[in-house]
Amino acid sequence: MTAVTNHAPTPARTSRTGVGVVVGIALLVLTVTSVFIGVSDVTPASLVRADADSHAAFLLLVSRIPRTVAVLLVGASLGIAGLIMQMMVRNRFVEPSTTGVTEFATLGMLGCIVLAPALPVVGKAAVAAVFGLAGTWVFLQVIKAVPVRQLVLVPLVGIMLGGVVGAFTTFIAYRMDLLQSLGQWSQGSFASVMAGRYELLWLAGAMVIVAWVAADRFSVIGLGEDFATNLGLNCRRVMAIGMVIIAVITATVLATAGIVPFLGLVVPNVVSLIIGDNVRRAIPWVAGLGAVFILACDILARVVRFPYEIPLSVIVGIVGAGIFLWLLLRKGSRAH
C-alpha cells in the first residue's frame, strides 16, 4: 500500500549530499579567493618567491588571513544565532537584528563611547553583550503576549521594539554629535579588520561550539514548552544558555564588523528547506552556508568598485532581502 514511499528518501538524501559537497567546495574556493583579493599584489606566486622581509607575506598574515577568518567566523556565528533564536521563539522569521537585540547591543556600545571612551574593545563588547542579553530578555517577555501561531506578528513586534531602541540610540548620538561615528562603526564592513582587531570573534566561534554541544536541547525546546517539560528538559536553563549565545555573538560581531543584517534570517531558513530543523543536523549546514554567503558578499563588496570597497552591509542587504522575499513568496511558504 505505502511501499512506494518506503524508499523515497534515498534520492532526496543523495541530492542533499550533493548540495553538501557543493557548499563545501564553494566554502574552500571562496576562502582562498578571499585571501588573495586586494589592492596590494598578494598572489600565491608572490608568496613563493618571498624573501625574508616579504611585503606580501606580511600583508597576508596581518591583513588578508585575519580578514578572511573574521568573515568566516561572522558568517558561521550569525547563522547559528539566528537558528538558536528561531528554535527558542518557535518562529522562522526572527534573528537578532529583527528582534531588537542588535539595537540594544548598539545602544550599549554607544553608551561606552560616550561614558568610557578609553575602554578597550573587549570591554565595549562585554557591555554590548550585557545590553544584548537584556534586549533578548525584553523581547522574550514581550513576545509571551503573542500567540505562537501568529507567525508574522512576532517579528513585527520585534522590529518595533528595535525601532524604539534604535531611535533612542540615534537621539543620544545626535545630541552627543556622534551620529557620523555611530553610522561608521555600526555599518557592517570588514575593511578595517586586521590582526589584533578581530580576535574577539573567536568568542563567537566558541558560542557556535556551545550551540553544537547543546544542539538536542535546542531541538527539544523548539517542540514547545509542553513537549520540552514532558521530556524533562530544564527549559529555563536552556533558554538562558540560548540567550547568552545570541547576546555574545551579536555583541562580538557588532564590535568587530558592525551590523550584518538578514544573514541570521535567511541562512537557517534555506537550511531548513534542505535538511529540516533537527538542530544537530542543521548546525554544520547553517555555519557552512552562513560562511559561504558572507564570504561571497564580502568578495563582491571588494570587487564591484575595485580598487574601492563598498560597505558589506549594502551587498548583504540587497542579496539577503532578495532571498528573504523569495522565501516568503515561494509556493508552500508557511508565511501565508
Next chain:
Amino acid sequence: MIVLDGATKRYGSTTVLDQVSLSFGEEGVTALIGPNGAGKSTLFSVIGRLLQPEEGRVLVDDLDVATAPSRTLATRLAVLRQDNHIAARLTVADLVEFGRFPHSRGRMTTEDREHVEQALDYLDLQPYRARYLDQLSGGQRQRAFVAMVLAQDTRYVLLDEPLNNLDLRHAVEIMRLLRRMADELGKRIVVVLHDINVAARYCDRIVAMRDGRVVCDGPAAEVMDPEVLESVYDLPVDVREIDGRLVALTAG
C-alpha cells in the same frame, strides 16, 4: 502509582479542578471521560507538571511532581497533550528520537535506537519515517506523536484524546496497541476518550469527570449505566447488551 491528593486548580474565580483525589496505577488501561470543559486536560497538565495546582499534591511513585527533578519524572511519566502543533520542520524519525531524550540526553545508544525502531514498527510508521511532519495526514501525525511517547518508555503514559483525527481502523489499532502496552509491557495507561463504547470495550476502568470533579470511577460495567451516563453528559443514554458487550446508544 500516580496519586492526586485534593488537587485544585483555579482560573480567577472559576474552579477547573475541584479537590480531586484519585489514583492511577492498579489497572492497565484507564479511560478518562467527560463532557468538554470537564477538566480532563487540566488534570493531565497538573499531573504532567505543566500547571501548578493551587492546592493539593500530585505524586508519581512517591515523587512529588512539584519538587522532583523533571528529568527523573520524564523517565517514569509521559504525557501527550491534546492539540500538538510543532512549528519546526522535523521528520517522523526525528520526533520519535526526541522521545528518547530523557534517557539519551542527545547521545543515542543502541538501546535507544532499538526503542525508536520498535515504536515506529508498533505504529506502522516505517514507511513514513523520513517524511516531514507537515507532509503527513492528521492521523499519521497523531500516530507519530504516540510513537514518540511510546519510545519514551515510561511506566505511566497519559494520552489526551489520541483518537482525534484517526480513521476507524487506526483508532482500533491504537486502542489495541494501548492494551498490548499494558498487558505485555506492564505499562499503566490513562487515556481521554470521547467514545464511551470504545472506553467500555478496551479499558479496565473508567473515570468520569464533570465540572472539575470526579463523578464516577469504576470498572466499565459500573459506568456503563444509563443513569450514570446521563448524569455525566446531561443527555438521555440507553445502554444495551449486544453479544455480551455493553453498548451505549444516544436517543434521537
